[in-house]
Amino acid sequence: MSKVFVLDTNKQPLNPIHPGRARMLLSQGKAAVFRRYPFTVILHKEVLNPKIEPLRVKIDPGAKTTGLALVNDNTGEVVWVAELQHRGLQIRDALTSRRRARRSRRNRKTRYRKPRFLNRTRPQGWLPPSLESRVANILTWVKRLSSLSHITAISQELVRFDTQQMQDAEISGVGYQQGTLFCYEVREFLLEKWNRTCAYCGAKDTPVEIEHIQPRSRGGSNRVSNLCLACVPCNQKKGNQGIKDFLKGKPDRLRAILAQAKRPLADTAAVNATRWNLYENLQKTGLPVEVGTGGRTKYNRTIRGLEKTHYWDAVCVGASTPEQLITSGVKPLLIAAKGHGTRQQCRTDKFGFPVRYCSRTKFHKGFQTGDIVKAVVTSGKKIGTYVGRVATRATGSFNISTLDGLVQGISHKYCTHIHKKDGYSYIQ
Numbered sequence: 001m002s003k004v005f006v007l008d009t010n011k012q013p014l015n016p017i018h019p020g021r022a023r024m025l026l027s028q029g030k031a032a033v034f035r036r037y038p039f040t041v042i043l044h045k046e047v048l049n050p051k052i053e054p055l056r057v058k059i060d061p062g063a064k065t066t067g068l069a070l071v072n073d074n075t076g077e078v079v080w081v082a083e084l085q086h087r088g089l090q091i092r093d094a095l096t097s098r099r100r101a102r103r104s105r106r107n108r109k110t111r112y113r114k115p116r117f118l119n120r121t122r123p124q125g126w127l128p129p130s131l132e133s134r135v136a137n138i139l140t141w142v143k144r145l146s147s148l149s150h151i152t153a154i155s156q157e158l159v160r161f162d163t164q165q166m167q168d169a170e171i172s173g174v175g176y177q178q179g180t181l182f183c184y185e186v187r188e189f190l191l192e193k194w195n196r197t198c199a200y201c202g203a204k205d206t207p208v209e210i211e212h213i214q215p216r217s218r219g220g221s222n223r224v225s226n227l228c229l230a231c232v233p234c235n236q237k238k239g240n241q242g243i244k245d246f247l248k249g250k251p252d253r254l255r256a257i258l259a260q261a262k263r264p265l266a267d268t269a270a271v272n273a274t275r276w277n278l279y280e281n282l283q284k285t286g287l288p289v290e291v292g293t294g295g296r297t298k299y300n301r302t303i304r305g306l307e308k309t310h311y312w313d314a315v316c317v318g319a320s321t322p323e324q325l326i327t328s329g330v331k332p333l334l335i336a337a338k339g340h341g342t343r344q345q346c347r348t349d350k351f352g353f354p355v356r357y358c359s360r361t362k363f364h365k366g367f368q369t370g371d372i373v374k375a376v377v378t379s380g381k382k383i384g385t386y387v388g389r390v391a392t393r394a395t396g397s398f399n400i401s402t403l404d405g406l407v408q409g410i411s412h413k414y415c416t417h418i419h420k421k422d423g424y425s426y427i428q
Contacts, residue, residue: 002080002330005040005148006031008047013149015053016070016079036372036419037426038080038333040148054152055079057145059138060297060314061157061278063088063270066138067314070149076322079149081311082333086137088130088270090339095129101352127277131270135278137337142282154282155318158275158291186210188298190229192268198231199257200238200247206231213261215240225261292318334427338370338389364392365412370421375400375407375414386410387418389425403427 003016017025022041025031034042053072060067064086070079105111127135145151190210197204199211211230214220217240230238238246247254282289300316301308304325311332315325341362346354362368367390375386375398388402396412419426 002038002333005038005080007034007040007042007148008050009043009045011042011147013052013147014043014047014050016149037335037424037428038082038148039428052150055149056153056155056320057142057151058155058314058317059142059157059278059282060310060317061134061138061271061275062086062310063134063268065310066134067310067312068138068141068145069311069314070145070151071315071322071325073153073320073322075326076324077326078315078330080145080333081315081330082141082335083310084137084141085334085336086134087337087339088134091133092128092130094342101348104352125277125280127274131274133337134270135274135281138278139281141335142285146285151287153288153290153320154285155290155292155320156275156279156282157294157297157313157317158279186224186227188294189224190227194229194260197229198234199228199260200230200234200253203231203234209235211235211238213243213257215242218242228257228261290318290320331428336425336427338423338425340421340423341369359394361394364394365396367392367398367412367415367417368421370423371417372419372426373398373400373415374418375410375416377410377414382407382410390415401425 004019004022005016006014006022008014019039022031022039025041025043026033030045031041031043034040053074055070056073058069058071066084066086068082068084070081071077072079106115142151142154187210191208196208198206198208208229208231211228211234212220212222213226213228216222220226243257244254247257279289279291296319297313297316300321301312304316304321306312306316306325306327309332315321315327342358344358346358347356349355367373369391371390371392372388373390377383377386386400386402386407388400388407391399391401392412393399398410398412398415400407400410400415
């Protein structure tokens with residue numbers, strides 16, 4: 001399992017320890033639980049002159065999910081890994097819904113907020129809220145990990161795909177394009193663009209090859225817009241035929257492939273829009289920031305025999321990745337950004353009309369929505385133990401979101417706190 005973070009009596013970070021040793025310290029009364037996610041203990045006695053190992057936090061930013069890892073550069077040990085799920089799409093949809101309701105009220109000549117035209121100046125470095133939340137999530141966890149461990153360096157995957165330089169494979173003066181990493185850059189881009197499926201038959205979970213949509217023998221180029229993925233049977237069957245001849249009897253498939261070939265990656269655009277903002281904010285921490293490309297990340301992961309996941313990608317970011325990684329027993333913490341609620345004063349129906357009032361009281365019976373609780377129900381129809389994120393009501397009848405689904409109508413009397421609300425939910 002991943003290591004357990006340790007704090008001394010002054011809340012200063014010490015070396016992370018094995019979970020078994022943490023259990024021993026807790027059972028002997030030498031430590032107490034400081035926080036559950038990520039699991040951290042605090043010692044009752046001061047440690048004199050501790051020898052603290054420096055750690056590196058490594059980040060693989062993504063549009064929907066970001067990989068995080070703590071690695072010891074000296075020993076190659078992977079101390080802690082996590083996957084952070086962003087809520088950018090939820091923010092976008094909420095803003096769109098609010099904008100529609102506001103405009104609908106204006107069109108109906110009912111009460112509305114007057115349009116404002118003098119507040120549209122955007123400061124330098126401005127990002128849309130859906131993208132800004134991605135950056136804020138990562139910075140929050142870098143700051144949190146810095147308070148729980150001795151971090152001395154940061155590695156970030158800055159360049160996801162260098163699409164300009166990939167247009168011409170014969171550019172001189174760019175080392176990775178003429179070396180080992182070039183194929184990794186192009187292949188990783190195509191795997192994500194075509195969703196790791198065969199463009200011609202849609203086969204998944206099968207070996208795929210890079211295929212020229214318009215064959216080279218018929219004037220096709222090596223540009224990325226002329227490349228797709230094809231399984232071995234489709235690639236051999238197509239040969240040097242033009243795509244219009246090969247898919248003559250499948251006009252829908254032909255249109256879809258031609259459209260996808262020219263379509264940019266929305267997720268890649270989101271990463272490209274936030275990468276420099278994230279890099280500049282990471283530099284403000286005062287720690288040295290190493291950057292690497294997506295191709296190098298895949299190269300490092302492949303030669304070390306690690307599977308394709310966000311957290312293993314994070315472990316392999318940058319040239320600082322140790323030659324030998326100690327990965328045995330590492331289990332990721334799955335983190336999902338949930339936000340801190342809303343200031344909306346009433347809920348609306350799909351037409352924008354108010355349907356119910358929102359209470360401004362956050363705490364009910366000592367709990368608030370977003371807390372992670374454990375409920376041990378001893379009587380009634382819902383006898384059992386439930387652990388999950390709670391949604392509170394003034395009546396004291398709560399809902400708990402567990403791994404098995406939503407459980408409604410749990411009394412607050414059965415609930416005890418596990419983790420106070422911090423804007424995230426967790427799965428260990």
